[in-house]
Amino acid sequence: MGWLTACAISVLIAKAMKYADTGSMMSTNSAIQFTGLNAQVNHGCSYLYRPIGVFMTLAERTADITPFYVIQVLKQVDTMERAGHDVIRLFVGEPDFSAPKAILDRAKIALDEQPQGYLSSTGLPELKAKIADRYQRWHGVPVPTERIIVTPGGSTALQLAFLATLNAGDDILLPEPGYPCNANLAAMVNARPVRVNLDPQQQMTLDITALKAAVTERSRALLIASPSNPLGSVQSLDDWQALADFSSTQQLHLFADEIYHGLTFEGLAPTALQATQDAWVIQSFSKFYGMTGWRLGWLICPEYAIDACERIAQNLYLSSTAISQYAALAAFEPEVEAECFARRDELKARRDYLLTALPEIGLQVMASPDGAFYLYVDVSPYSQDALTFCEQCLAQTGVALTPGIDFGGPCPNTSVRLAYTVEVGRLKEAVGRLAVFLQSVQ
Numbered sequence: 001m002g003w004l005t006a007c008a009i010s011v012l013i014a015k016a017m018k019y020a021d022t023g024s025m026m027s028t029n030s031a032i033q034f035t036g037l038n039a040q041v042n043h044g045c046s047y048l049y050r051p052i053g054v055f056m057t058l059a060e061r062t063a064d065i066t067p068f069y070v071i072q073v074l075k076q077v078d079t080m081e082r083a084g085h086d087v088i089r090l091f092v093g094e095p096d097f098s099a100p101k102a103i104l105d106r107a108k109i110a111l112d113e114q115p116q117g118y119l120s121s122t123g124l125p126e127l128k129a130k131i132a133d134r135y136q137r138w139h140g141v142p143v144p145t146e147r148i149i150v151t152p153g154g155s156t157a158l159q160l161a162f163l164a165t166l167n168a169g170d171d172i173l174l175p176e177p178g179y180p181c182n183a184n185l186a187a188m189v190n191a192r193p194v195r196v197n198l199d200p201q202q203q204m205t206l207d208i209t210a211l212k213a214a215v216t217e218r219s220r221a222l223l224i225a226s227p228s229n230p231l232g233s234v235q236s237l238d239d240w241q242a243l244a245d246f247s248s249t250q251q252l253h254l255f256a257d258e259i260y261h262g263l264t265f266e267g268l269a270p271t272a273l274q275a276t277q278d279a280w281v282i283q284s285f286s287k288f289y290g291m292t293g294w295r296l297g298w299l300i301c302p303e304y305a306i307d308a309c310e311r312i313a314q315n316l317y318l319s320s321t322a323i324s325q326y327a328a329l330a331a332f333e334p335e336v337e338a339e340c341f342a343r344r345d346e347l348k349a350r351r352d353y354l355l356t357a358l359p360e361i362g363l364q365v366m367a368s369p370d371g372a373f374y375l376y377v378d379v380s381p382y383s384q385d386a387l388t389f390c391e392q393c394l395a396q397t398g399v400a401l402t403p404g405i406d407f408g409g410p411c412p413n414t415s416v417r418l419a420y421t422v423e424v425g426r427l428k429e430a431v432g433r434l435a436v437f438l439q440s441v442q
């Protein structure tokens with residue numbers, strides 16, 4: 001080793017040690033490696049990436065991205081199924097219906113007859129026209145097609161909205177329990193998720209006073225999901241109006257995640273656009289149309305944000321998948337909509353069964369589940385550690401639930417989410433098994 005190399009290495013080592021000592025200079029995920037020498041500094045996370053001889057760090061934001069605890073359940077489910085156990089999967093946020101046949105047929109035609117290259121970044125014009133028409137038919141709301149940006153799923157619609165509105169250090173208010181990715185997506189634009197606990201004493205309904213108490217001069221946005229994951233609760237038009245007024249007074253962007261629209265049991269849920277044209281609407285083909293794996297959704301942005309959103313879309317994903325967009329054209333045909341609403345009715349029958357059966361075995365549902373396919377269930381009489389509760393329940397009964405810890409809120413350790421994504425016969429079997437399990441843990 002020449003003296004120059006040796007000097008360089010000692011400087012690097014000294015630097016690494018200094019960073020390791022002070023901590024503050026060091027990213028949470030850092031590692032150093034030299035030829036024949038490994039020094040690793042790792043605060044909490046175990047991400048390592050370093051070519052030999054180079055000191056590499058990961059962005060600090062990576063430490064803020066939380067994992068899904070449900071993955072632990074998924075691993076356990078896989079192991080059990082491979083060992084031949086009969087597992088009832090009530091933990092996945094995915095309907096047990098696939099895309100209707102007409103959508104599949106349209107995809108096959110598109111493969112044969114249409115080029116599968118990039119399309120316009122904001123989406124296929126015919127698809128945007130059909131989406132706009134759905135707002136007119138379902139809600140009586142005109143939506144100019146320019147405001148519709150087709151995205152690779154609701155997830156990218158959320159990302160696009162955040163990129164367009166949030167600066168580093170801005171606060172976004174997130175009522176919880178809620179969809180876990182929201183806080184992580186906020187962290188990815190260096191915004192600060194401000195979690196606002198919903199009140200179990202109030203059936204987990206939104207309280208504007210609690211939102212107001214969380215507002216600071218850094219607050220920029222509020223995100224509301226209706227129907228909610230994991231609660232299934234739905235905002236009424238009055239609720240949306242109150243939220244729109246609050247957002248406007250506080251100068252907050254109002255994000256309305258409406259990806260479970262269509263799957264509501266007391267008629268169509270109102271869209272936030274009925275209350276204010278300034279709302280940003282996040283939407284998806286994943287749930288109502290059973291197209292989770294097709295990665296297709298849309299964002300409706302306010303008039304003033306169209307140009308910015310177009311430029312972000314061009315750079316973020318260029319184009320949503322061509323075949324998914326062509327296939328989705330069939331989603332708006334009357335027979336396909338009727339098929340999707342019939343599935344909604346099937347979900348309602350499952351929910352109704354569970355709303356009677358669960359209290360009978362000692363499980364209380366914590367919110368009013370008028371949509372989606374989730375129940376948020378109180379397990380506090382049986383456990384103060386919902387993750388262990390779910391693991392034991394799965395091991396002993398083969399019923400797979402999601403621990404509340406994934407969704408935040410005031411009682412993450414004493415709640416679980418049950419997704420009624422299996423038919424009523426299987427739900428009855430699950431309830432029978434749960435009843436035996438609850439007796440054993442009482």
Ligand SMILES: Cc1ncc(COP(=O)(O)O)c(C=O)c1O
Nearest residue numbers: 093153154155179225229284286
């Ligand atoms: C509330 C909520 N928003 C957004 C998403 C993202 O869905 P997708 O990207 O499949 O449209 C999900 C997925 O489960 C969700 O539950």
